[in-house]
Amino acid sequence: MKLPQNKKEFALFMVVISIISVNIIAPLITFFELGFHMYIWADTIKVIPFIWIAVIALVLITYKPAECLTSRVVKEGDSFGAHIVINILFTVFLMSIFLTVIGTWIGSRHISMEPIRMFFYKWPRNFAIAFFVEACIAQPIARLVMVKIHQYKDSKAQKVQT
Template sequence: MDFYMRLPRNRREFAVFLLIVSLISVNLIAPVISMFELGFSLKVWHNTLRVLPFIWLAVVILVILTQKPAGKLKDLIVHPKDSFRSQITINIMCNVFLMSFFMTAIGGWIGQGAINYIPIGEFLAKWPRNFGIAFIVEAIIAQPIARYFLYRYHLTKETFE
């Protein structure tokens, strides 16, 4: 029942789910990572806000591109009869794994305003931290909020049908 009530059932619901998750994630993850990189200051936060629309666009594109590979990776790890929570947790982990892998470099390029080798050269030092921050935000904040929204939407929809 949780799968049916808390997850998107069609493309429109997926778009709403993606919008909620991506807006929450980008507005939390990007500033936190930037502040770990450059220091905690209003100037860093302000500079991060200026590039957030570009980061958000990259995130949405990457979510769409990595959705199927992340699903296949999840299916290798969990059994179809596993609980909703285990399925969702592993799904989040696989999605965040792929997203953080690519966004560690792409986010650096967007933040610097240039494509260079710096994010690639520093990748092994920065990716684990970026993965951890993104996983915490996705698992504890962004996706539970989006799933709750879908749950409430589905309850309302079924009440009026």
């Protein structure tokens, strides 16, 4: 009930998670970098669509590797929660590595060596922010959307049967 059951639902699931994540994570990381000011938030809002495109591309690129790493840690008998938390951990781990560099390039609107040079200083904070947002906000909301869709489909199917 909490997971997408087809490609259309997977696309919706990914859109819900990515929109929530990008709109929370990007401004938070930017605020920690540059300060908590309205003009910084306004500037961040302008680049969010480009960051969102990068996030969608990275989700599609890191989906299989994250699944592979998850299967190495959790076993078939482990709980649904264990599978989800470990999958979120690996997905955020892989994506945060790339987005610490790519997100800085998009946000600053130029490519430089600065995000690579400062990677080990900035990545732990970025990872922690992203993991918290994914595990506590974005994924639970997306799973609730899936549950509601599946409940609606089930009730619709029951009405057809009667």
